[in-house]
Amino acid sequence: MTSPTPQRFDGRTVAVTGAASGIGRATAIRLAAEGAQVVLLDRNLDGLGATEQAVREAGGLVRSYELDLASEASVSRTAQALAAEHPHLHGLIGCAGVVHIDGVQENPFLERGLAGWDLLFSVNVRGMAQLVHELVGPLVAARGVVVTVSSEAAYRSRAGRWIYDATKAALVSVTRSMAAALAPEGVRVVGAAPGGTITEMHLLDHADPEAMRSRMRAAGGSNLLGRLAEPEEIAAAISFLASDDASFITGTTIAVDGGGAGSR
Ligand SMILES: NC(=O)C1=CN([C@@H]2O[C@H](COP(=O)(O)OP(=O)(O)OC[C@H]3O[C@@H](n4cnc5c(N)ncnc54)[C@H](O)[C@@H]3O)[C@@H](O)[C@H]2O)C=CC1
Numbered sequence: 001m002t003s004p005t006p007q008r009f010d011g012r013t014v015a016v017t018g019a020a021s022g023i024g025r026a027t028a029i030r031l032a033a034e035g036a037q038v039v040l041l042d043r044n045l046d047g048l049g050a051t052e053q054a055v056r057e058a059g060g061l062v063r064s065y066e067l068d069l070a071s072e073a074s075v076s077r078t079a080q081a082l083a084a085e086h087p088h089l090h091g092l093i094g095c096a097g098v099v100h101i102d103g104v105q106e107n108p109f110l111e112r113g114l115a116g117w118d119l120l121f122s123v124n125v126r127g128m129a130q131l132v133h134e135l136v137g138p139l140v141a142a143r144g145v146v147v148t149v150s151s152e153a154a155y156r157s158r159a160g161r162w163i164y165d166a167t168k169a170a171l172v173s174v175t176r177s178m179a180a181a182l183a184p185e186g187v188r189v190v191g192a193a194p195g196g197t198i199t200e201m202h203l204l205d206h207a208d209p210e211a212m213r214s215r216m217r218a219a220g221g222s223n224l225l226g227r228l229a230e231p232e233e234i235a236a237a238i239s240f241l242a243s244d245d246a247s248f249i250t251g252t253t254i255a256v257d258g259g260g261a262g263s264r
Protein backbone atom coordinates (compact mmCIF):
# COMPACT_ATOMS: atom_id res chain seq x y z
CA MET A 1 0.00 0.00 0.00
CA THR A 2 1.37 3.44 -0.84
CA SER A 3 0.79 6.09 1.77
CA PRO A 4 0.28 9.81 1.16
CA THR A 5 1.38 10.54 4.74
CA PRO A 6 4.79 12.08 5.49
CA GLN A 7 7.42 9.89 7.17
CA ARG A 8 7.62 12.04 10.29
CA PHE A 9 8.52 9.17 12.64
CA ASP A 10 11.23 7.39 10.68
CA GLY A 11 13.65 5.70 13.09
CA ARG A 12 11.52 6.62 16.11
CA THR A 13 9.80 4.39 18.64
CA VAL A 14 6.39 5.48 19.88
CA ALA A 15 4.29 3.70 22.54
CA VAL A 16 0.49 3.91 22.47
CA THR A 17 -1.78 2.98 25.40
CA GLY A 18 -5.31 1.86 24.63
CA ALA A 19 -3.97 0.46 21.36
CA ALA A 20 -6.39 -2.48 21.34
CA SER A 21 -9.31 -0.40 20.16
CA GLY A 22 -10.77 2.81 18.79
CA ILE A 23 -8.62 5.95 18.78
CA GLY A 24 -5.55 4.07 20.13
CA ARG A 25 -5.69 1.49 17.34
CA ALA A 26 -6.16 4.18 14.66
CA THR A 27 -3.23 6.13 16.17
CA ALA A 28 -0.93 3.09 16.15
CA ILE A 29 -1.77 2.45 12.49
CA ARG A 30 -1.27 6.10 11.56
CA LEU A 31 2.11 6.32 13.31
CA ALA A 32 3.26 3.12 11.63
CA ALA A 33 2.21 4.54 8.25
CA GLU A 34 4.42 7.55 9.08
CA GLY A 35 7.44 5.36 9.72
CA ALA A 36 7.34 4.75 13.48
CA GLN A 37 8.21 1.56 15.26
CA VAL A 38 5.07 1.23 17.35
CA VAL A 39 4.78 -0.26 20.83
CA LEU A 40 1.22 -1.29 21.68
CA LEU A 41 0.00 -1.20 25.29
CA ASP A 42 -3.39 -2.37 26.57
CA ARG A 43 -5.01 -4.76 28.99
CA ASN A 44 -7.04 -6.33 26.17
CA LEU A 45 -4.67 -8.86 24.60
CA ASP A 46 -7.10 -10.07 21.91
CA GLY A 47 -7.57 -6.50 20.74
CA LEU A 48 -3.80 -5.94 20.74
CA GLY A 49 -3.39 -8.95 18.42
CA ALA A 50 -5.81 -7.42 15.91
CA THR A 51 -4.01 -4.05 16.05
CA GLU A 52 -0.62 -5.76 15.60
CA GLN A 53 -1.86 -7.33 12.40
CA ALA A 54 -3.21 -4.01 11.09
CA VAL A 55 0.05 -2.21 11.96
CA ARG A 56 2.08 -4.86 10.11
CA GLU A 57 -0.20 -4.45 7.10
CA ALA A 58 0.54 -0.69 7.24
CA GLY A 59 4.22 -1.65 6.98
CA GLY A 60 5.13 -0.89 10.60
CA LEU A 61 7.32 -2.71 13.09
CA VAL A 62 5.38 -3.52 16.20
CA ARG A 63 5.71 -4.97 19.69
CA SER A 64 2.96 -5.42 22.31
CA TYR A 65 2.97 -5.34 26.10
CA GLU A 66 0.13 -6.06 28.52
CA LEU A 67 -0.69 -3.03 30.65
CA ASP A 68 -3.41 -2.47 33.26
CA LEU A 69 -3.40 1.22 34.10
CA ALA A 70 -5.59 0.61 37.15
CA SER A 71 -2.75 -1.38 38.76
CA GLU A 72 0.37 0.42 39.98
CA ALA A 73 2.27 -2.89 39.88
CA SER A 74 1.31 -3.50 36.26
CA VAL A 75 2.32 0.02 35.22
CA SER A 76 5.72 -0.43 36.91
CA ARG A 77 6.29 -3.86 35.39
CA THR A 78 5.41 -2.70 31.89
CA ALA A 79 7.39 0.54 32.16
CA GLN A 80 10.51 -1.36 33.26
CA ALA A 81 10.24 -3.88 30.42
CA LEU A 82 9.62 -1.09 27.91
CA ALA A 83 12.52 1.05 29.19
CA ALA A 84 14.89 -1.93 29.06
CA GLU A 85 14.01 -2.68 25.44
CA HIS A 86 13.65 0.92 24.26
CA PRO A 87 16.16 3.12 26.12
CA HIS A 88 15.27 5.90 23.66
CA LEU A 89 11.50 6.31 23.55
CA HIS A 90 10.49 9.14 21.27
CA GLY A 91 6.80 9.20 22.08
CA LEU A 92 4.25 8.06 24.63
CA ILE A 93 0.61 8.50 23.57
CA GLY A 94 -2.06 7.91 26.22
CA CYS A 95 -5.23 6.82 24.44
CA ALA A 96 -6.50 4.35 27.07
CA GLY A 97 -9.55 5.52 28.94
CA VAL A 98 -12.77 4.29 30.50
CA VAL A 99 -16.20 5.86 30.73
CA HIS A 100 -18.29 2.83 31.76
CA ILE A 101 -18.89 2.03 35.42
CA ASP A 102 -20.35 -1.43 36.06
CA GLY A 103 -21.09 -1.63 32.33
CA VAL A 104 -23.01 1.64 31.98
CA GLN A 105 -22.01 5.13 30.78
CA GLU A 106 -24.65 7.04 32.74
CA ASN A 107 -23.91 7.15 36.49
CA PRO A 108 -25.74 10.10 38.07
CA PHE A 109 -24.43 11.47 41.37
CA LEU A 110 -27.72 11.17 43.29
CA GLU A 111 -28.44 7.59 42.24
CA ARG A 112 -24.93 6.13 42.07
CA GLY A 113 -22.84 8.28 44.39
CA LEU A 114 -19.09 7.78 44.09
CA ALA A 115 -19.28 4.33 42.48
CA GLY A 116 -16.46 4.06 39.96
CA TRP A 117 -14.49 7.10 41.20
CA ASP A 118 -11.30 5.16 41.97
CA LEU A 119 -11.41 3.10 38.78
CA LEU A 120 -11.93 6.08 36.46
CA PHE A 121 -9.34 8.27 38.16
CA SER A 122 -6.78 5.45 38.29
CA VAL A 123 -7.12 4.53 34.60
CA ASN A 124 -7.76 7.99 33.10
CA VAL A 125 -5.38 10.07 35.24
CA ARG A 126 -3.13 8.32 37.78
CA GLY A 127 -2.04 5.43 35.55
CA MET A 128 -0.95 7.77 32.75
CA ALA A 129 0.92 10.10 35.16
CA GLN A 130 2.68 7.08 36.69
CA LEU A 131 3.61 5.74 33.27
CA VAL A 132 5.12 9.08 32.24
CA HIS A 133 7.04 9.29 35.53
CA GLU A 134 8.47 5.79 35.12
CA LEU A 135 9.46 6.45 31.50
CA VAL A 136 11.08 9.86 32.01
CA GLY A 137 14.58 8.37 31.46
CA PRO A 138 13.93 6.98 27.94
CA LEU A 139 11.80 10.03 26.98
CA VAL A 140 14.51 12.49 28.04
CA ALA A 141 17.15 10.39 26.26
CA ALA A 142 15.13 10.77 23.04
CA ARG A 143 14.11 14.40 23.72
CA GLY A 144 10.66 12.99 23.13
CA VAL A 145 7.01 13.86 23.48
CA VAL A 146 4.00 12.79 25.53
CA VAL A 147 0.46 13.14 24.19
CA THR A 148 -2.50 12.80 26.56
CA VAL A 149 -6.03 12.20 25.33
CA SER A 150 -8.55 14.23 27.27
CA SER A 151 -12.03 15.01 25.90
CA GLU A 152 -14.41 17.83 25.22
CA ALA A 153 -15.98 16.37 28.37
CA ALA A 154 -13.26 18.26 30.30
CA TYR A 155 -15.06 21.51 29.53
CA ARG A 156 -18.63 20.59 30.45
CA SER A 157 -20.49 18.64 33.08
CA ARG A 158 -23.12 16.05 32.36
CA ALA A 159 -25.12 14.67 35.25
CA GLY A 160 -24.57 11.03 34.31
CA ARG A 161 -20.86 11.33 33.51
CA TRP A 162 -19.66 13.71 36.19
CA ILE A 163 -16.78 11.48 37.30
CA TYR A 164 -15.57 10.87 33.74
CA ASP A 165 -15.82 14.60 33.01
CA ALA A 166 -13.72 15.33 36.15
CA THR A 167 -11.01 12.85 35.09
CA LYS A 168 -10.71 14.55 31.72
CA ALA A 169 -10.51 18.02 33.32
CA ALA A 170 -7.82 16.69 35.67
CA LEU A 171 -5.88 15.36 32.70
CA VAL A 172 -5.81 18.84 31.12
CA SER A 173 -4.22 20.15 34.34
CA VAL A 174 -1.80 17.23 34.71
CA THR A 175 -0.72 17.73 31.08
CA ARG A 176 0.15 21.37 31.77
CA SER A 177 2.05 20.47 34.95
CA MET A 178 4.02 17.65 33.36
CA ALA A 179 4.88 19.96 30.47
CA ALA A 180 6.32 22.49 32.93
CA ALA A 181 8.32 19.80 34.70
CA LEU A 182 9.69 18.26 31.52
CA ALA A 183 10.32 21.32 29.35
CA PRO A 184 13.80 21.87 30.84
CA GLU A 185 14.55 18.23 29.94
CA GLY A 186 13.61 18.78 26.29
CA VAL A 187 10.37 16.79 26.43
CA ARG A 188 7.05 18.25 25.22
CA VAL A 189 3.77 17.22 26.85
CA VAL A 190 0.59 18.06 24.91
CA GLY A 191 -3.04 17.02 24.98
CA ALA A 192 -5.76 16.31 22.43
CA ALA A 193 -9.39 16.78 23.48
CA PRO A 194 -11.59 14.87 21.04
CA GLY A 195 -15.31 15.33 20.63
CA GLY A 196 -17.66 12.39 20.14
CA THR A 197 -15.91 9.76 18.02
CA ILE A 198 -17.37 6.53 16.68
CA THR A 199 -15.50 3.81 18.60
CA GLU A 200 -16.10 0.75 20.73
CA MET A 201 -16.45 3.05 23.75
CA HIS A 202 -19.96 3.85 22.58
CA LEU A 203 -20.78 0.40 21.28
CA LEU A 204 -20.02 -1.69 24.37
CA ASP A 205 -23.54 -1.69 25.77
CA HIS A 206 -25.24 -2.43 22.45
CA ALA A 207 -26.19 -5.88 21.23
CA ASP A 208 -25.46 -5.08 17.57
CA PRO A 209 -22.39 -2.80 17.42
CA GLU A 210 -22.36 -2.53 13.62
CA ALA A 211 -26.00 -1.38 13.50
CA MET A 212 -25.24 1.10 16.29
CA ARG A 213 -22.16 2.35 14.38
CA SER A 214 -24.26 3.19 11.32
CA ARG A 215 -26.98 4.77 13.49
CA MET A 216 -24.33 7.00 15.09
CA ARG A 217 -22.94 7.99 11.68
CA ALA A 218 -26.43 8.94 10.51
CA ALA A 219 -27.34 10.80 13.72
CA GLY A 220 -24.37 13.18 13.57
CA GLY A 221 -23.06 15.28 16.44
CA SER A 222 -23.89 18.49 18.29
CA ASN A 223 -20.81 20.34 17.00
CA LEU A 224 -20.37 22.89 14.19
CA LEU A 225 -19.61 20.18 11.64
CA GLY A 226 -22.80 18.32 12.56
CA ARG A 227 -21.24 14.86 12.67
CA LEU A 228 -19.22 12.56 14.88
CA ALA A 229 -15.53 11.98 14.23
CA GLU A 230 -13.97 8.86 12.78
CA PRO A 231 -11.09 7.56 14.94
CA GLU A 232 -8.67 8.22 12.05
CA GLU A 233 -9.42 11.97 12.27
CA ILE A 234 -8.40 12.03 15.93
CA ALA A 235 -5.33 9.92 15.14
CA ALA A 236 -4.25 12.46 12.49
CA ALA A 237 -4.32 15.26 15.08
CA ILE A 238 -2.46 13.13 17.62
CA SER A 239 0.26 12.27 15.12
CA PHE A 240 0.66 15.99 14.31
CA LEU A 241 1.04 16.80 18.03
CA ALA A 242 3.59 13.99 18.44
CA SER A 243 5.59 15.12 15.40
CA ASP A 244 8.25 17.80 15.04
CA ASP A 245 5.67 19.86 13.13
CA ALA A 246 4.31 20.70 16.61
CA SER A 247 7.77 21.59 17.98
CA PHE A 248 6.55 24.87 19.56
CA ILE A 249 3.43 23.38 21.17
CA THR A 250 3.62 22.19 24.77
CA GLY A 251 1.44 22.26 27.89
CA THR A 252 -1.79 22.94 26.05
CA THR A 253 -4.66 20.62 25.18
CA ILE A 254 -5.92 21.11 21.64
CA ALA A 255 -9.62 20.67 20.84
CA VAL A 256 -10.28 18.13 18.07
CA ASP A 257 -14.04 18.34 18.35
CA GLY A 258 -15.55 19.69 15.14
CA GLY A 259 -16.22 23.01 16.86
CA GLY A 260 -17.84 21.43 19.93
CA ALA A 261 -17.47 22.17 23.64
CA GLY A 262 -13.70 22.66 23.74
CA SER A 263 -13.59 25.08 20.78
CA ARG A 264 -16.08 27.72 21.90
N1 LIG B 1 -15.00 7.90 21.68
C1 LIG B 1 -15.24 9.16 22.03
O1 LIG B 1 -16.29 9.73 21.70
C2 LIG B 1 -14.24 9.93 22.81
C3 LIG B 1 -13.18 9.31 23.43
N2 LIG B 1 -12.31 10.07 24.16
C4 LIG B 1 -11.16 9.46 24.83
O2 LIG B 1 -10.33 8.87 23.86
C5 LIG B 1 -9.63 7.76 24.41
C6 LIG B 1 -9.84 6.55 23.54
O3 LIG B 1 -11.24 6.26 23.52
P1 LIG B 1 -11.91 5.24 22.49
O4 LIG B 1 -10.91 4.82 21.50
O5 LIG B 1 -13.18 5.87 22.08
O6 LIG B 1 -12.27 4.07 23.50
P2 LIG B 1 -12.17 2.48 23.35
O7 LIG B 1 -13.02 1.95 24.44
O8 LIG B 1 -12.45 2.07 21.95
O9 LIG B 1 -10.64 2.21 23.66
C7 LIG B 1 -10.10 2.39 24.93
C8 LIG B 1 -8.97 1.42 25.14
O10 LIG B 1 -8.46 1.60 26.47
C9 LIG B 1 -8.19 0.34 27.01
N3 LIG B 1 -8.23 0.34 28.46
C10 LIG B 1 -9.31 0.52 29.25
N4 LIG B 1 -8.97 0.35 30.53
C11 LIG B 1 -7.65 0.07 30.56
C12 LIG B 1 -6.74 -0.23 31.59
N5 LIG B 1 -7.13 -0.31 32.87
N6 LIG B 1 -5.45 -0.46 31.27
C13 LIG B 1 -5.05 -0.42 29.97
N7 LIG B 1 -5.88 -0.18 28.95
C14 LIG B 1 -7.17 0.06 29.24
C15 LIG B 1 -9.30 -0.56 26.46
O11 LIG B 1 -8.95 -1.94 26.54
C16 LIG B 1 -9.41 -0.05 25.03
O12 LIG B 1 -8.54 -0.75 24.16
C17 LIG B 1 -10.17 7.59 25.83
O13 LIG B 1 -9.29 8.18 26.74
C18 LIG B 1 -11.50 8.35 25.79
O14 LIG B 1 -11.83 8.82 27.07
C19 LIG B 1 -12.43 11.42 24.26
C20 LIG B 1 -13.45 12.06 23.65
C21 LIG B 1 -14.45 11.38 22.89
Ligand SMILES: O=C(O)c1cccc(O)c1O
Binds near residue numbers: 099195197
Ligand atom coordinates in the same frame (compact mmCIF):
# COMPACT_ATOMS: atom_id res chain seq x y z
O1 LIG C 1 -19.19 13.46 23.67
C1 LIG C 1 -19.46 12.33 23.97
O2 LIG C 1 -20.54 11.79 23.73
C2 LIG C 1 -18.44 11.50 24.63
C3 LIG C 1 -18.70 10.17 24.87
C4 LIG C 1 -17.77 9.37 25.48
C5 LIG C 1 -16.57 9.90 25.82
C6 LIG C 1 -16.31 11.23 25.60
O3 LIG C 1 -15.15 11.75 25.95
C7 LIG C 1 -17.26 12.03 25.01
O4 LIG C 1 -16.97 13.33 24.79
